[in-house]
Amino acid sequence: xxxxxxxxxxxxxxxxxxxxxxxxxxxxxxxxxxxxxxxxxxxxxxxxxxxxxxxxxxxxxxxxxxxxxxxxxxxxxxxxxxxxxxxxxxxxxxxxxxxxxxxxxxxxxxxxxxxxxxxxxxxxxxxxxxxxxxxxxxxxxxxxxxxxxxxxxxxxxxxxxxxxxxxxxxxxxxxxxxxxxxxxxxxxxxxxxxxxxxxxxxxxxxxxxxxxxxxxxxxxxxxxxxxxxxxxxxxxxxxxxxxxxxxxxxxxxxxxxxxxxxxxxxxxxxxxxxx
Numbered sequence: 001x002x003x004x005x006x007x008x009x010x011x012x013x014x015x016x017x018x019x020x021x022x023x024x025x026x027x028x029x030x031x032x033x034x035x036x037x038x039x040x041x042x043x044x045x046x047x048x049x050x051x052x053x054x055x056x057x058x059x060x061x062x063x064x065x066x067x068x069x070x071x072x073x074x075x076x077x078x079x080x081x082x083x084x085x086x087x088x089x090x091x092x093x094x095x096x097x098x099x100x101x102x103x104x105x106x107x108x109x110x111x112x113x114x115x116x117x118x119x120x121x122x123x124x125x126x127x128x129x130x131x132x133x134x135x136x137x138x139x140x141x142x143x144x145x146x147x148x149x150x151x152x153x154x155x156x157x158x159x160x161x162x163x164x165x166x167x168x169x170x171x172x173x174x175x176x177x178x179x180x181x182x183x184x185x186x187x188x189x190x191x192x193x194x195x196x197x198x199x200x201x202x203x204x205x206x207x208x209x210x211x212x213x214x215x216x217x218x219x220x221x222x223x224x225x226x227x228x229x230x231x232x233x234x235x236x237x238x239x240x241x242x243x244x245x246x247x248x249x250x251x252x253x254x255x256x257x258x259x260x261x262x263x264x265x266x267x268x269x270x271x272x273x274x275x
Contacts, residue, residue: 027153
C-alpha cells in the first residue's frame with residue numbers, strides 16, 4: 001500500500017490534474033489567485049442561437065473577499081421566451097430597455113480578461129461568452145489554467161451530497177444571496193461556495209484532504225484519465241481488480257471510489273512518475 005508521504009513525490013507533468021496529490025497542490029496554488037466569477041442568464045441553452053439577457057461579474061480573493069461586483073440586463077435584440085421569463089423573472093420589457101449587447105460586452109471585456117474565470121458549470125458560461133464576443137467581433141479565449149468550474153470542484157469535495165446544483169447548495173449551506181437563476185444572486189452564491197471549498201484546501205491537513213478527495217465516486221471515463229490508459233483497458237483493470245462500484249445517477253452509471261482507482265494506478269505505474 002502506497003503511504004501518503006510517498007505520494008508527494010509525484011511529478012506534475014500533465015496539464016490535467018487527476019491524482020489526488022495533484023489536485024491538492026493545484027487548488028492550494030489556485031487559492032492565492034484573484035477570481036472572476038461570472039453568471040449568465042440566457043434565452044436558451046445553445047449559442048449562438050440562444051443569447052445572453054443578463055450578465056453578472058464578481059471579482060474576489062480569499063484574503064480580501066469581494067473586490068467588485070456588477071450586473072447588467074442585456075438587450076440582444078431577440079425575443080425572450082415565456083419559459084425563460086417564468087424561470088428567471090426577466091421579462092421582455094426589462095430586456096427592451098436594457099443596453100444593447102455590443103455596449104455591454106465592450107464594458108465587461110476588461111473584467112472578463114483578468115483573474116481566474118470561474119462559474120458553476122463553466123463550460124456553459126464560457127461557451128456563451130465566446131459566442132457573445134464573437135457577435136461584436138472580439139475573439140475571447142481564456143487559457144485552461146485560468147479557468148475554474150465550481151461544479152467540478154463540488155463533485156470532488158462534496159461527493160456525499162445528493163446534488164451539486166447551485167440552488168441546492170445555496171439551501172444546504174444557508175447562503176443568503178436572493179433569488180436563484182438571476183445572475184447577481186448566482187455569482188454571489190458561486191463565490192461563497194468557492195470561498196468555502198478553497199478555505200478548506202488552505203486550512204485542512206494533507207491527510208484530511210486526501211482522504212476526502214479519495215471518497216469521490218468517479219465514472220469509468222474519469223477512472224481512465226486517472227489511470228492514464230484508454231477506457232477499454234481501464235475497464236479491464238477494474239474488472240480484474242474486482243473493485244467495488246455503485247450505480248449512481250438517473251442512468252444508474254457505475255462509479256468507482258477515487259482512492260481505489262488511484263491505488264490501482266500505483267499498482268500499474270509503480271515508480272514511473274516519481275523522482
